[in-house]
Amino acid sequence: MRPDATTDEIQSVLDRLHAANLEGHLSSGEERTVIGAVGRVVDPEIRTAIGTMTGVDSVVPISRPYKLTGREFKPRDTVIEVGGVRIGDGNFVVMAGPCSIENEEHMVETARAVRDAGGHILRGGAFKPRTSPYAFRGLGEEGLRHLATARDETGLPVITEVMAVADVDIVARYADILQIGARNMQNYNLLDEVGLVRRPVMLKRGLSGTIEEWLLAAEYIMAKGNHEVILCERGIRTFETTTRNTLDLAAIALVKGLSHLPIISDPSHGTGLWKLVEPMARASLAVGADGLMVEVHPNPDQALSDGAQSLTFANFHGLMEALRPVGETLGRPVAPPPAELTPVAGD
Ligand code: PEP
Ligand code: MN
Numbered sequence: 037m038r039p040d041a042t043t044d045e046i047q048s049v050l051d052r053l054h055a056a057n058l059e060g061h062l063s064s065g066e067e068r069t070v071i072g073a074v075g076r077v078v079d080p081e082i083r084t085a086i087g088t089m090t091g092v093d094s095v096v097p098i099s100r101p102y103k104l105t106g107r108e109f110k111p112r113d114t115v116i117e118v119g120g121v122r123i124g125d126g127n128f129v130v131m132a133g134p135c136s137i138e139n140e141e142h143m144v145e146t147a148r149a150v151r152d153a154g155g156h157i158l159r160g161g162a163f164k165p166r167t168s169p170y171a172f173r174g175l176g177e178e179g180l181r182h183l184a185t186a187r188d189e190t191g192l193p194v195i196t197e198v199m200a201v202a203d204v205d206i207v208a209r210y211a212d213i214l215q216i217g218a219r220n221m222q223n224y225n226l227l228d229e230v231g232l233v234r235r236p237v238m239l240k241r242g243l244s245g246t247i248e249e250w251l252l253a254a255e256y257i258m259a260k261g262n263h264e265v266i267l268c269e270r271g272i273r274t275f276e277t278t279t280r281n282t283l284d285l286a287a288i289a290l291v292k293g294l295s296h297l298p299i300i301s302d303p304s305h306g307t308g309l310w311k312l313v314e315p316m317a318r319a320s321l322a323v324g325a326d327g328l329m330v331e332v333h334p335n336p337d338q339a340l341s342d343g344a345q346s347l348t349f350a351n352f353h354g355l356m357e358a359l360r361p362v363g364e365t366l367g368r369p370v371a372p373p374p375a376e377l378t379p380v381a382g383d
Pocket of ligand 1: 135161165216217218219240270305
């Protein structure tokens with residue numbers, strides 16, 4: 037739309053698209069509004085007709101298979117605000133917590149350590165995708181309650197995975213951000229469902245997902261109306277087995293150019309080795325990630341899942357301190373603490 041287009045003119049274009057069985061997605065920037073017209077086939081005549089409507093500046097076909105997730109639709113970075121934390125605004129945000137929520141005490145203790153070290157968002161899995169059906173598969177709703185308690189205790193917003201369409205409502209009742217795990221990147225029914233929820237969604241890259249497939253998976257969520265999507269690079273499977281996965285740092289740099297969506301790096305699942313978490317976290321910041329997701333556990337040796345890649349509280353504190361000078365030097369500092377943070381006891 038032209039920069040001076042009126043609300044009525046924008047509405048007329050939306051109505052015209054609707055009449056042509058196309059969905060109009062609005063992106064209102066500071067200078068202008070872009071309307072993304074999404075549908076199976078865009079009739080060239082409609083394209084011409086829309087081009088002549090008042091207020092329309094130009095009609096540009098988007099050549100890439102993903103539309104709403106690309107920078108052609110929205111050149112400016114998407115910033116997602118959750119519980120006083122801004123993701124994607126140029127500051128570096130850290131999500132941390134145990135792989136699995138094991139019990140309330142452990143969850144609250146970890147939440148305090150994450151907050152005290154300067155972490156921004158608390159993670160913890162209640163519904164766990166495990167390779168073996170005999171492994172610990174999470175506490176389910178009980179785990180979600182512990183996560184909510186830990187949020188109340190600290191003021192940190194929380195993120196947790198939802199694995200099934202049937203669980204979306206219950207997880208959305210507790211979580212500030214819904215996580216779609218790597219194994220579900222192409223679970224299209226689940227993507228549709230979280231697209232209908234008014235909660236940000238963090239979409240992890242599949243174990244063998246190409247960048248295009250990943251952005252198309254994000255497109256599913258956006259196409260349903262939920263534009264608050266965060267991408268997460270968590271390593272892909274390669275021939276290398278010394279590390280659990282191969283953290284694809286090039287994908288982070290590439291996706292920053294292709295898409296306006298924020299992107300988080302997960303060096304815990306990306307390497308499987310706690311010693312590699314800090315170096316890969318620093319590298320992630322340097323290549324342009326908007327933040328991190330890392331696993332932290334009070335006693336990694338006894339963790340019910342992913343102990344080998346989990347940081348102790350001391351190591352997490354060390355990680356945060358190591359990131360600060362890197363962020364300052366690169367002009368992308370570690371973000372300030374969430375606005376609604378509960379003060380550290382004794383302050
Ligand atoms: C997790 O975050 O605990 C998890 C299971 O991650 P992923 O889906 O990347 O394997
Ligand atoms: Mn894990």
